[in-house]
Amino acid sequence: MRKLVLLPLIFVALSASSQQLSGDSVFIKRISNNILSSGEANDNLWYLCKKIGARLSGSPQMVKAENWGLAIFHKYGGPNSAWLQECMVPHWVRGGRDTATATCKINGKTQVLPLHVLALGNSLGTGTKGVKAEIITVKSFDDLESKKDQLKGRIVFYDIPFDDTLINPFEAYGKYAGYRGVGPSRAAKYGAVAVMVRSMSNSTDNYPHTGSLRYNDSFPKIPAVAIGLRDVKLLSDLSAKGASLTAFIKTGGKFFPDTTGHNVIGEIKGSEFPNEYITIGGHLDSWDPAEGAHDDGAGCIHTIEVFRVLNELGYKPRHTIRFVLFANEENGLKGGNKYAEEAKAKGEKHIFALESDEGGFSPRGFGLTVPDSSWARIETWKKLFEPYHVFEWRKGGGGADIGPLARNMNTPVAGFIPDSQRYFDHHHAANDVFEAVNIRELKLGAVNIAALIYLIDKYGL
Numbered sequence: 001m002r003k004l005v006l007l008p009l010i011f012v013a014l015s016a017s018s019q020q021l022s023g024d025s026v027f028i029k030r031i032s033n034n035i036l037s038s039g040e041a042n043d044n045l046w047y048l049c050k051k052i053g054a055r056l057s058g059s060p061q062m063v064k065a066e067n068w069g070l071a072i073f074h075k076y077g078g079p080n081s082a083w084l085q086e087c088m089v090p091h092w093v094r095g096g097r098d099t100a101t102a103t104c105k106i107n108g109k110t111q112v113l114p115l116h117v118l119a120l121g122n123s124l125g126t127g128t129k130g131v132k133a134e135i136i137t138v139k140s141f142d143d144l145e146s147k148k149d150q151l152k153g154r155i156v157f158y159d160i161p162f163d164d165t166l167i168n169p170f171e172a173y174g175k176y177a178g179y180r181g182v183g184p185s186r187a188a189k190y191g192a193v194a195v196m197v198r199s200m201s202n203s204t205d206n207y208p209h210t211g212s213l214r215y216n217d218s219f220p221k222i223p224a225v226a227i228g229l230r231d232v233k234l235l236s237d238l239s240a241k242g243a244s245l246t247a248f249i250k251t252g253g254k255f256f257p258d259t260t261g262h263n264v265i266g267e268i269k270g271s272e273f274p275n276e277y278i279t280i281g282g283h284l285d286s287w288d289p290a291e292g293a294h295d296d297g298a299g300c301i302h303t304i305e306v307f308r309v310l311n312e313l314g315y316k317p318r319h320t321i322r323f324v325l326f327a328n329e330e331n332g333l334k335g336g337n338k339y340a341e342e343a344k345a346k347g348e349k350h351i352f353a354l355e356s357d358e359g360g361f362s363p364r365g366f367g368l369t370v371p372d373s374s375w376a377r378i379e380t381w382k383k384l385f386e387p388y389h390v391f392e393w394r395k396g397g398g399g400a401d402i403g404p405l406a407r408n409m410n411t412p413v414a415g416f417i418p419d420s421q422r423y424f425d426h427h428h429a430a431n432d433v434f435e436a437v438n439i440r441e442l443k444l445g446a447v448n449i450a451a452l453i454y455l456i457d458k459y460g461l
């Protein structure tokens with residue numbers, strides 16, 4: 001009897017929720033139609049890449065990019081919709097073109113091979129005379145330790161390839177980026193005079209891929225470069241044939257005093273919970289040899305597109321939504337730290353943050369670090385994303401710039417996940433340019449991010 005009474009109630013509840021979902025699917029389709037038929041993502045990425053270009057912290061292009069971001073938010077959201085949040089950022093410069101050669105002696109013959117290199121970000125230069133020394137190859141940190149008595153006066157070459165059996169290249173990157181980050185100081189500890197690292201990539205071209213190192217102040221700050229993968233292959237083939245190899249490296253990296261940078265923040269005020277914040281962002285800075293199209297122009301365009309479309313459709317969010325183009329992700333994270341620091345100091349309640357910093361490729365899904373209790377709700381949203389080819393809902397995820405919010409304020413966070421197979425062909429290399437981004441793929445990313453932000457704003461987590 002009791003069951004008979006409950007059945008109609010269950011039916012009513014189910015039909016209400018499916019009605020809600022069909023309303024949501026209509027709104028998401030409007031978002032999608034707007035983004036896919038608009039030219040703004042294309043024009044904005046083009047401007048950022050071609051008119052501003054590389055925008056490392058402290059560079060004149062960083063200032064240009066900040067002003068551009070602010071103007072774009074004002075254009076789409078009105079004069080009171082955006083502001084700059086000041087933070088101090090490091091000011092590292094490459095100081096000219098990095099050059100290197102390898103001198104190879106084999107079977108009584110000597111040949112000099114030019115190497116395609118880029119100094120690692122935050123590395124100090126060799127001075128005008130350069131550094132010349134014998135190369136010693138190591139295959140792991142354990143290998144480095146076992147050879148510690150042979151490192152003095154030599155150039156350590158970390159030749160550790162990506163593990164191609166890992167399906168997600170980000171896992172390979174995560175596993176090996178430490179050789180770039182701390183490898184130079186670990187080699188300097190035993191008297192090495194410079195370091196070369198295999199580029200953190202599995203591409204087939206010869207572009208060197210830069211990225212940050214972090215010197216340990218206890219050891220000499222030796223120069224360090226990344227080498228293109230074809231040159232790496234050449235060196236390892238020669239070394240396997242028994243060649244003796246010396247390298248000459250000339251780099252000019254140096255620091256100027258810290259300078260002023262800014263997070264660019266757009267905002268749409270919440271109608272019901274104006275003091276509860278949802279953040280979406282990407283980072284505005286990019287490495288100096290490229291246009292920073294995938295890293296992280298794409299994340300900035302995603303952020304701007306979500307801001308634009310929600311404004312254009314007249315969406316009135318329940319919570320306040322912030323759109324942040326973060327400063328200085330690549331070599332300091334000062335923007336992300338500042339954003340969380342100020343949020344904490346003001347006692348703001350941040351209910352969710354999402355970052356897009358894995359490129360502008362076709363969307364696959366989201367990685368979410370949210371309470372276990374949120375997953376039942378997320379489950380009900382999944383079918384809304386299927387028409388937009390998003391099927392992956394990974395437990396765990398976030399982004400460097402929103403990490404401080406998660407760590408210091410326990411904010412639930414997520415990372416947007418596009419297809420990752422080609423990301424490391426471009427990451428931190430000179431071929432990370434506008435032409436490497438497919439605009440439809442980029443736009444579909446914005447569609448799915450906007451949909452998730454809309455659902456979290458409407459239903460909470």
Ligand SMILES: [Zn+2]
Nearest residue numbers: 283295296357
């Ligand atoms: Zn990035």
